[in-house]
Amino acid sequence: MLRKIKTAAVTTLCCTVLGAGVAGCDGDAMENWDPMAPATRTAQAAPISGTKKIEVAGRSVNVSCSGDPEKGRPVIVLMHGAGDGLDKLAAVQKTLSKQNRVCSYDRLGSGGSDQPDGPQSFSSTGKILTGVLDRVAGDNPVVLAGHSLGGLIAARYAPDHKDRVKGLVLLDATPPTMLDDIKKSIPESAKGPAAELRAQNLAVFQGQNPEKLAVADGEVRSAGNIPVEVIKHGKPYLKAIPEYGSRLEKAWAVGQRKWLGLSSAAKLSTAANSGHYIYVDEPGVAVQAIERVTAQAARQAHGE
Template sequence: MAGKKILNITKLIIYILIFILLIGFIYEKQAEKQTLKKFPAPGEMVNLNGDILHVNIKGEGSPIVVIESGSGSWSIDWFKVQNTLSKYATVVTYDRAGYGWSSRSSKPRTGDQIVNDLHDLLRAKDLKGPIILVGHSLGGLYTRLYVQKFPDDISGVVLIDSTPIDFNSKLSQINPKSAHKFHKASEQNNNIAAFLSRFGVTRIIAKSLELNEFPTEIRELKSELAVQSKFYLTINEEINYTSQLKEKLQGKSFNDIPLTVITHSKPTDFTKFGFTGEENKTIEDHFQTMQRELSNLSNDSSFVIAKNSGHNIMFENPEIITKEIKKMIIKQKLK
């Protein structure tokens, strides 16, 4: 008798959980629809072989500035840079598949696929160059691969706090245990967030956060658009292919293509992953050395430190980005 009672209670709990998940699922789907009404895509939606990509084109004339965002970042993060530079040239921002207003893709998020997507997108909009390609963080690796695959399209490159090829191995040399924690924490957190976001939990949590790392103009948008499961899954899918991407870039250079490297001045805090304060300083020293070494990719390069800025320079010091890209634009217009 007692066993039957326990079984009935267990069934009731399961039914309640299923009901709660169902309500959460319906809530999330409705919220996603409302978000798109509240924050419609500022640019155009382009169908690329079944994948729907969002591209935002502002300004006119040559050269064409194309911005490749970092991991978990998309077109809206560059609104300050794009609005300023569009007075001088055509400026293109877009959302890689899975981010922002773009649909998630069933295709593997390899470097080659992402670079081909961008190339096809630019062709679809008849944007054939010359192109100044700008890459931030992980986007810097995609930028380097794009130059490798389509060098004739490129008239200049700007790498902004670009991910160094050997950075992960350096972390492992400094503290293997903390390096492993650093890599696994992001993957695990994204997987949990992706699951919870299907039922509206991530959206509810995001509403209670201040999101001070983002400019006030886009905080509400980010809190509602960056809480879908596609967002978190895409971050992990891209990261899973970075080792393969880095292998393709070993020993490759830009030759004479003009290059500007911009890096942060405020160190990233790795102590939350178990690194000591001294190890954090060593990590920063290695990162800055690697940033300077990026200048060697081109025979025509410059190196710039963004004052009072951490990794997200497009938020903390967008003026230095626009200044350096504008220099490149003017130089090319005078040729």
């Protein structure tokens, strides 16, 4: 187990890369980390109202849904960052649910869901997502809105599930090549806190995180012409990291642009007054983007 790094610089990068529960973000978080059956669609199941546990592939998954279902209209599914849970998304979900059906869930190893049986990959965490969508959306299309690691998972999932994912909103999503970005931005020759930050984050990406998820780099694949909004933070706070901050900030910005490869209809914008938690710092920006993408997805579904 890696020891904690308590410098502000380390806290900043760790929180940014994967979420609030990453090493050094909340005191003893790193010390408390563990090292590192397909579901079927149930369109006829009673809609979930509020928070409840559902079974997916033999595991208990904590799910929250609100808003009225509407046949054929996209269901919005919010995806939290690492170390967070659906509770962090509650305020945004409440706002969106005034006019939409909105659900969120805790991934295995997070919030109120079961711990994973063993190491996870994008494939295995994607199977849990499929099971959740089967239950909360049935045959309706979905719009995935993910923050940080949740955005990365959503972006990896969408190209393989074009039949149901009809829109994406990425809120300062972890870049598709973040592992390589860290290695290049902070060289192996780095000393002191930067060296420990590098080692710590490499361990995180190799699966030493609460979800036991190995976060591999990969090419951005197309999900077709679905509406996609990529929103990056506007406050360049990564620059606060001594010596290597500017490199990291640049790599993050480049990574956000790479996500435009997801769709021919993808757009990139900046939340000028936001740090990493865009939906907390500027909830209106997040809500409006999700509503825009949902409306566009609905129009496409009806051939408009």
